[in-house]
Amino acid sequence: MNAHDITVAVSNLTKRFGPLTAVDKLGLEVKRGEIFGLVGPDGAGKTTTLRMLAAVMAPDEGSVNVDGIDVVAQPEQVRERISYMPQRFGLYEDLTVDENIRFYADLFAVPRKLREERAARLLAASSMEHFRKRLAGQLSGGMKQKLGLACSLVHAPSIVLLDEPTTGVDPLSRREFWQILYGLRAEGVTLLISTAYLDEAERCDRLALLHGGRMLYCDTPVALRARMPGALAEFVTSTPRPLRDALQGHAGVVSVLLIGNGVHVHMDQAERLAELEGHLHNSGVPYDDARIVAPSIEDLFVALLGDAGAKP
Incomplete structure (x- = not known):
């Protein structure tokens, strides 16, 4: 500069x-x-x-x-x-x-x-x-x-x-x-x-x-x-809270955030999405759509705050 x-x-x-x-x-x-x-x-x-x-x-x-x-x-x-x-x-x-x-x-x-x-x-x-x-x-x-x-x-x-x-x-x-x-x-x-x-x-x-x-x-x-590690998936659903509860704590899930009429799921890798969809199907938790999306600043900040090792 x-x-x-x-x-x-x-x-x-x-x-x-x-x-x-x-x-x-x-x-x-x-x-x-x-x-x-x-x-x-x-x-x-x-x-x-x-x-x-x-x-x-x-x-x-x-x-x-x-x-x-x-x-x-x-x-x-x-x-x-x-x-x-x-x-x-x-x-x-x-x-x-x-x-x-x-x-x-x-x-x-x-x-x-x-x-x-x-x-x-x-x-x-x-x-x-x-x-x-x-x-x-x-x-x-x-x-x-x-x-x-x-x-x-x-x-x-x-x-x-x-x-x-x-x-x-x-x-x-x-x-x-x-x-x-x-x-x-x-x-x-x-x-x-x-x-x-x-x-x-x-x-x-x-x-x-x-x-x-x-x-x-x-x-x-x-x-x-672009600094956000892993990948972000968006699940569109009319019942976001049950979906959040079903995915929170699942292997490979870093964080789950309610966003409007859906849920943003921060995963360790994009390939994890198919596994999460299968888990929801087996658990009987409905959703309308699921896809990989670009993270927002809110997604990034939640990820950073959840990382105890974040350094300036």
Whole structure:
């Protein structure tokens, strides 16, 4: 990766809370104009990592460089270049949509004309131009998140940090939210987003899979899926739980995961599929179809978490 393309560089980043190591020697590089995802379950270290990148929290060890600025040595200077949207973004519910945007624009001394131009563009992109006079407290969850993003972007930051921004948001609002992110990427904005939605992680350019404060892997979604050992079979069935119970613990079965109207079975080898089909037939467990499929990020993550020997 060309050094001139790197806008976020993290080395040996560590944060402890008493006996708990929340982030453990994390190292990563993010390219300019990239959507970079931090993926993992609760307690993986995603929020703590973003807070250190945003200069909200100081690391115990390691270095953070954002847009050429040492975050630890110059926290105030870096805050002018970034925007950080935490899980509970501080909207003022007794202010209107316009008033909230104006408040955040004033914090960064954005001139009035520029503020009005940016607000109009951001609200149009999020389909909220007709709600400018509505109180923030009267907005839906998805609209509050889109307003929070608009407030975060009104000062035109070059780097945006988003901590699980679509948690609890309806599917339509999630899709609209991601359309805004794609538009920002097209403008050269760098985005770091944490998410617990593994299907959402597929939308990122690159991913860091975190668990227990450690990085398991970091790569593109395509390259990460290719790392999954063995093979994945999908069983389509109207009775997924009995099928899961019948295959769990069977020889050669690494893990079994319920997915929509079917079951994903991680096997040690693709040739195991015929054996599993025979086992289901002999057990009287019905299914409609079975085939080898490409793994998703969710399949990969479940496999990694089930591997006690997984190393960063």
